[in-house]
Amino acid sequence: MHETSIVNSIIKTLEMEFEEEKLNTMIAIYLKVGKLSNIEPRLLHNAYTAKYPCGTKFHKVKLHIESTDIKIQCETCNHITEVENYRFLCEKCEKPSKNLIQGEEMLIHKVEFDD
Numbered sequence: 060m061h062e063t064s065i066v067n068s069i070i071k072t073l074e075m076e077f078e079e080e081k082l083n084t085m086i087a088i089y090l091k092v093g094k095l096s097n098i099e100p101r102l103l104h105n106a107y108t109a110k111y112p113c114g115t116k117f118h119k120v121k122l123h124i125e126s127t128d129i130k131i132q133c134e135t136c137n138h139i140t141e142v143e144n145y146r147f148l149c150e151k152c153e154k155p156s157k158n159l160i161q162g163e164e165m166l167i168h169k170v171e172f173d174d
């Protein structure tokens with residue numbers, strides 16, 4: 060259900076951004092999904108296919124989902140660390156940090172049209 064509402068909000072965002080005529084030629088949507096966003100790419104694909112089965116408007120649109128790494132910025136030394144194995148530690152000064160700068164987001168990165 061969670062994924063279905065995400066699909067709805069993606070399409071809603073695109074409908075606000077582009078003219079209907081343009082959207083009818085859309086062939087691909089590129090998403091960036093943070094590893095902490097609780098969005099499962101596979102479920103998002105399923106939700107998309109369920110909403111736009113064969114014969115519907117956006118059926119031919121390919122959904123590309125890239126999962127983005129978790130990054131924190133240290134409050135002490137400002138160093139940016141890529142978090143691995145959920146170790147929220149600054150790699151420079153080794154202080155724990157929860158200051159997330161990437162990893163929770165869901166962004167529409169790019170949209171492709173058939174021109």
Ligand SMILES: [Zn+2]
Nearest residue numbers: 133136149152
């Ligand atoms: Zn640090």
